[in-house]
Amino acid sequence: xxxxxxxxxxxxxxxxxxxxxxxxxxxxxxxxxxxxxxxxxxxxxxxxxxxxxxxxxxxxxxxxxxxxxxxxxxxxxxxxxxxxxxxxxxxxxxxxxxxxxxxxxxxxxxxxxxxxxxxxxxxxxxxxxxxxxxxxxxxxxxxxxxxxxxxxxxxxxxxxxxxxxxxxxxxxxxxxxxxxxxxxxxxxxxxxxxxxxxxxxxxxxxxxxxxxxxxxxxxxxxxxxxxxxxxxxxxxxxxxxxxxxxxxxxxxxxxxxxxxxxxxxxxxxxxxxxxxxxxxxxxxxxxxxxxxxxxxxxxxxxxx
Amino acid sequence: xxxxxxxxxxxxxxxxxxxxxxxxxxxxxxxxxxxxxxxxxxxxxxxxxxxxxxxxxxxxxxxxxxxxxxxxxxxxxxxxxxxxxxxxxxxxxxxxxxxxxxxxxxxxxxxxxxxxxxxxxxxxxxxxxxxxxxxxxxxxxxxxxxxxxxxxxxxxxxxxxxxxxxxxxxxxxxxxxxxxxxxxxxxxxxxxxxxxxxxxxxxxxxxxxxxxxxxxxxxxxxxxxxxxxxxxxxxxxxxxxxxxxxxxxxxxxxxxxxxxxxxxxxxxxxxxxxxxxxxxxxxxxxxxxxxxxxxxxxxxxxxxxxxxxxxxxxxxxxxxxxxxxxxxxxxxxxxxxxxxxxxxxxxxxxxxxxxxxxxxxxxxxxxxxxxxxxxxxxxxxxxxxxxxxxxxxxxxxxxxxxxxxxxxxxxxxxxxxxxxxxxxxxxxxxxxxxxxxxxxxxxxxxxxxxxxxxxxxxxxxxxxxxxxxxxxxxxxxxxxxxxxxxxxxxxxxxxx
Numbered sequence: 001x002x003x004x005x006x007x008x009x010x011x012x013x014x015x016x017x018x019x020x021x022x023x024x025x026x027x028x029x030x031x032x033x034x035x036x037x038x039x040x041x042x043x044x045x046x047x048x049x050x051x052x053x054x055x056x057x058x059x060x061x062x063x064x065x066x067x068x069x070x071x072x073x074x075x076x077x078x079x080x081x082x083x084x085x086x087x088x089x090x091x092x093x094x095x096x097x098x099x100x101x102x103x104x105x106x107x108x109x110x111x112x113x114x115x116x117x118x119x120x121x122x123x124x125x126x127x128x129x130x131x132x133x134x135x136x137x138x139x140x141x142x143x144x145x146x147x148x149x150x151x152x153x154x155x156x157x158x159x160x161x162x163x164x165x166x167x168x169x170x171x172x173x174x175x176x177x178x179x180x181x182x183x184x185x186x187x188x189x190x191x192x193x194x195x196x197x198x199x200x201x202x203x204x205x206x207x208x209x210x211x212x213x214x215x216x217x218x219x220x221x222x223x224x225x226x227x228x229x230x231x232x233x234x235x236x237x238x239x240x241x242x243x244x245x246x247x248x249x250x251x252x253x254x255x256x257x258x259x260x261x262x263x264x265x266x267x268x269x270x271x272x273x274x275x276x277x278x279x280x281x282x283x284x285x286x287x288x289x290x291x292x293x294x295x296x297x298x299x300x301x302x303x304x
Numbered sequence: 305x306x307x308x309x310x311x312x313x314x315x316x317x318x319x320x321x322x323x324x325x326x327x328x329x330x331x332x333x334x335x336x337x338x339x340x341x342x343x344x345x346x347x348x349x350x351x352x353x354x355x356x357x358x359x360x361x362x363x364x365x366x367x368x369x370x371x372x373x374x375x376x377x378x379x380x381x382x383x384x385x386x387x388x389x390x391x392x393x394x395x396x397x398x399x400x401x402x403x404x405x406x407x408x409x410x411x412x413x414x415x416x417x418x419x420x421x422x423x424x425x426x427x428x429x430x431x432x433x434x435x436x437x438x439x440x441x442x443x444x445x446x447x448x449x450x451x452x453x454x455x456x457x458x459x460x461x462x463x464x465x466x467x468x469x470x471x472x473x474x475x476x477x478x479x480x481x482x483x484x485x486x487x488x489x490x491x492x493x494x495x496x497x498x499x500x501x502x503x504x505x506x507x508x509x510x511x512x513x514x515x516x517x518x519x520x521x522x523x524x525x526x527x528x529x530x531x532x533x534x535x536x537x538x539x540x541x542x543x544x545x546x547x548x549x550x551x552x553x554x555x556x557x558x559x560x561x562x563x564x565x566x567x568x569x570x571x572x573x574x575x576x577x578x579x580x581x582x583x584x585x586x587x588x589x590x591x592x593x594x595x596x597x598x599x600x601x602x603x604x605x606x607x608x609x610x611x612x613x614x615x616x617x618x619x620x621x622x623x624x625x626x627x628x629x630x631x632x633x634x635x636x637x638x639x640x641x642x643x644x645x646x647x648x649x650x651x652x653x654x655x656x657x658x659x660x661x662x663x664x665x666x667x668x669x670x671x672x673x674x675x676x677x678x679x680x681x682x683x684x685x686x687x688x689x690x691x692x693x694x695x696x697x698x699x700x701x702x703x704x705x706x707x708x709x710x711x712x713x714x715x716x717x718x719x720x721x722x723x724x725x726x727x728x729x730x731x732x733x734x735x736x737x738x739x740x741x742x743x744x745x746x747x748x749x750x751x752x753x754x755x756x757x758x759x760x761x762x763x764x765x766x767x768x769x770x771x772x773x774x775x776x777x778x779x780x781x782x783x784x785x786x787x788x789x790x791x792x793x794x795x796x797x798x799x800x
Contacts, residue, residue: 001667001714052660098663098715196668245667250681252671294682301699302310302676303541303554 002057004194009064009240011188012181016068019174021128023072026137027079031063034083042092058097062086065105065240069233069280070112073124073136078116082108102287103247106280113275121276123150150175152232152276176230186239195243198255203238204229206263214271228267237266237279247287254290254297262286308531310545312675314708315534316470317509319630320598325477325512327588327600330615332405336377336606337642339390340364340399343445345371349401355382360412360583363401372437372447376403377585377604379410391609391627391644395637403606414581421578426496429578436577437584437645442538442567443468443628445646448574451564452496458562461499462547463490465506465513465568466531468538469629472649474588475568477600479506479513482572483520489575490526497564502526503547504568507533535631536675536706540565554702589643591615595622595652609639609650616652626651631707632720662715670709670719676702680709680719687726692733695726703727 016024039059043050053059063083070079086108094100113120128136150172189195207228214222228234233241242248242262249258262282269278340347347364357363357376364374380403388400421429434449442464463486467475479486494502502523506514508530517528531537531546541552544563552558558565569587576582585605589612592598596616603612609625626633630651670680678699686695700723707720 001665052662056662058665096663098665196672245665248666250666250668250671251679255668298679298698299671299677301554301678301702302545303551303556303702304699 001194002061004192005189005240006057006061006064008185008189008194009061009068009182011185012178012236013064013068015178015181016072019127019178020072020124021126022130022133023124023128023137024068026133027067027070027072027074028064030076030079030137031067031083032060034080035059035063035087038084038087039092042088043096046092046096048096053097056097059087059091062091062104062108065236066108068236069105069109070120071123072133073122073128074119075139076137078112078119081115082112085111098246100246101290103241103244103283105244106241106283109280110284113280121153150232150276152270172231175232179230179235182235182239186235189239189243195239195245196252196255198252199243199248199259200238202256202259203242203263204234206260207234207267208263210264210267214267222271228270232270232277233279234266237262237283241279242283242286247283247290249290249293249297251294251297251299253299254293257293257297258286258290261289308529308546309534310537310542310675311677312673312708313534313536313542314673314711315532316711317533318470318473320471320592320594322473322598325473325480325600327477327481327602328615330601330603330607330612332378332407332409333604333607333611334405334407335383335402335608336405336604337388337390337400337402337608338363338374338377338606339388339642339644340374340401341390342371343439343447345369345447347371347374349385351382351401353382353384356380356406357382357403358410358412360414360585363403366434369434370447370450372434372439372449374401375437375583375585377606378403378405379408380405389638389641391636391641391647392634395641400642421492422495424578429492429496432578433574435583436573438570438573438577439584439645440567441569441573441587441645441648443646443648445644448566448570451559451566452493458497458499458559458564459501460548460563461490461494461497461502462543462563462565463493463502463504463568463571464538464540464543464565465504465510465517466538466543467507467510468648469631469633470535471592471598471630471651472590473592473598474590474600474648476510476513477590478569478572478588479510480516483513483516485575486568486571487517487520487523487526488579489571489573491523492574492578493564493566493571494523494525499564500525504528505531505537505543505547507531507537509533536704536708539675539704539706541704542675554699584645587643587645587647589647590649591652592649593626593651593653595624595654603643605645606642608642609636612643612650613639613652621654622652623655624651624653626653631711632705659716661717664715664717667714669712669714673708673712675706675708676704678703680723683726684717684719684722687722690726690729692726692730696730700726700730 013024036054036059039054040050043053066082066086067079070082086104090102090104090107091097091100186200190197208225211223211225211228215224242259249255265282265285266278269275269281346367348367349364351357351363358379359376361376362373363376366373383402383404385401387397388402389395390398430449430453438448439445440448440451465475465479467473490502490504502525504517504526506528514528514530521528529547536542537546540558543565544550544552544558550561552561573584586602587605588600588602590598590600591612599616601612601615625636625639627636627647627650628634629649633651664681664684666681668681674680683695683698683700686698703723705720705724709719713719
């Protein structure tokens with residue numbers, strides 16, 4: 001199951017590789033190695049069976065999700081620290097797979113975002129060769145890649161300088177294509193019935209409705225719905241992050257509420273919050289409400 | 305009209321399909337073992353060891369109106385009446401009658417009158433059904449005469465021709481080869497319960513059976529309906545939901561809504577009992593699985609599993625025997641256990657590798673397939689921690705243990721086993737609670753009694769004291785009177 005998710009991720013990863021080069025893959029490799037090492041160590045400490053837990057693929061998935069969420073030129077220790085935090089504090093300390101109330105990858109992401117804001121907000125702009133990526137990530141030479149903020153960052157910072165959204169010329173083919181890649185991967189997961197439609201659908205509807213309301217209230221101030229859908233990690237969040245079964249709501253009705261509110265929260269955080277993209281915060285916030293949602297959305301039992 | 309379906313359930317095509325469904329007559333077993341255990345009611349042996357019995361002879365009679373008599377399935381000598389292993393997961397033993405065959409298959413005298421059943425009264429028909437030892441042949445084995453009786457205004461009689469589980473073919477075979485008898489049996493049941501209409505439900509993948517029944521059905525009150533092939537549609541309440549869009553309330557019975565459900569094999573048995581005067585001494589059992597070539601056998605009740613399995617000569621690697629279906633069946637500990645009235649199938653499988661059980665990842669596939677709308681993973685959580693009260697809050701008793709959740713669980717957790725365990729635990733807790741309640745009441749009664757005794761005693765003592773006091777006072781006054789008299793006498797004396 002987790003493996004299917006990893007396969008589905010590969011399309012989006014390949015698109016990201018096409019635009020940003022080897023850094024993307026390097027981060028994933030570093031993350032996966034760290035995840036396996038940390039998970040094995042912890043399982044050994046807890047006296048659990050290592051092989052069966054590693055082979056379920058959940059640690060690898062956590063590492064992959066985190067690795068593609070952070071900038072591909074981030075120094076090597078960033079991903080290692082993030083993945084370790086995600087596995088240890090997000091998962092193992094709660095009792096391992098199935099018992100964690102929070103999405104481990106997003107917990108790791110927020111930890112990195114708060115602790116290392118500089119490393120977490122520098123994104124490269126062009127394709128990196130393997131050599132170049134290695135040098136950058138392992139800090140062998142002085143960093144000489146062209147780096148900048150993401151489009152969502154630009155919007156956030158640019159609005160205070162420019163008069164209106166239109167003047168910022170939001171156009172980011174790379175992000176749109178990456179989002180398309182994750183969308184296709186997500187549809188594959190839906191088709192294979194690995195995930196249910198409830199969360200991605202209500203997630204996207206939440207984004208569409210709330211962004212539409214904002215945009216219609218002031219076209220100059222707020223991003224259009226189309227941009228909300230194509231920038232940042234929208235599709236990754238809708239199909240791969242919010243759908244994490246362990247930390248998401250488990251009833252059909254609950255999943256719809258859960259996904260919808262994540263979508264709304266993302267738009268609110270992107271628009272009014274201090275951070276450019278709000279997926280991690282929105283998911284973690286909604287993780288907290290899952291027991292409540294579940295308790296109030298029990299399905300009707302046959303004959304009652 | 306309903307869309308002939310219900311929420312949840314899973315579609316599993318028969319995994320051991322054969323090109324042609326047939327019924328093979330199993331040879332007479334050399335020995336049969338008949339359990340005296342019945343659903344609720346009680347039976348008492350009316351033969352003794354060494355007696356010679358004929359096929360169809362009553363060997364254990366019903367003690368009350370709830371049970372049905374047991375008939376000898378073969379002719380021969382009663383070998384023993386003692387505890388024998390019956391088909392049960394733990395190799396449970398039960399009181400059984402064992403008959404050794406003489407190989408002659410001699411029947412009792414059967415009246416062969418062909419009087420139309422309509423000439424009999426309803427009461428006589430119900431009695432005939434009971435005397436023939438008919439119970440629901442679908443699974444639970446509830447006595448048919450009770451189910452069909454006591455119905456105030458029954459509007460619909462449903463005849464369940466859906467196979468209870470994927471892989472089982474015994475009902476399919478029965479419908480293909482005995483459609484005339486089934487329709488006649490249904491007419492008898494209809495006559496007894498006086499329903500307005502009958503619906504015979506057949507799954508869509510059983511086209512031959514469907515057309516066979518259609519051909520022989522000339523009664524305009526009987527309709528033959530096809531429903532989608534989906535597992536758990538054989539469950540009574542879900543079948544009613546699919547056919548009539550009526551939901552039987554939790555804890556309620558179909559009869560309360562004027563609906564009676566009978567199995568297709570039961571209808572055939574009713575025909576045999578009423579028209580052919582043949583008591584229930586055999587049934588059709590599907591022997592299937594990846595260890596054998598699937599077949600249906602008509603076999604005498606009480607024959608051992610081994611008797612049937614030897615007919616299909618499985619290869620030597622076969623290890624796993626399962627009674628009932630692949631979903632709800634139970635692994636049989638001892639294949640010498642006898643076939644009973646509700647044994648619909650035996651699954652013979654090559655040693656199955658049990659998948660490794662992993663942690664629940666809360667994926668929710670289980671609640672998606674649960675036909676009764678439960679949340680199996682929450683139930684599992686509470687059942688595992690033996691928090692029965694919480695599990696009851698999540699409607700544990702409504703679980704029908706269909707094991708759809710087991711089937712889809714990516715972590716291979718045996719959820720249904722957890723639920724049946726939790727149910728048993730819940731029952732035990734209620735029993736213990738009742739017990740301790742009774743004990744407490746008894747204790748309180750005793751305390752109360754002692755208190756009352758004490759009170760009564762003090763009251764008695766007080767009364768006694770009072771009486772004594774009065775007596776003493778009386779005596780005193782008498783004494784005084786005497787004294788006064790004496791004094792007067794003395795004074796008189798002194799004066800003199």
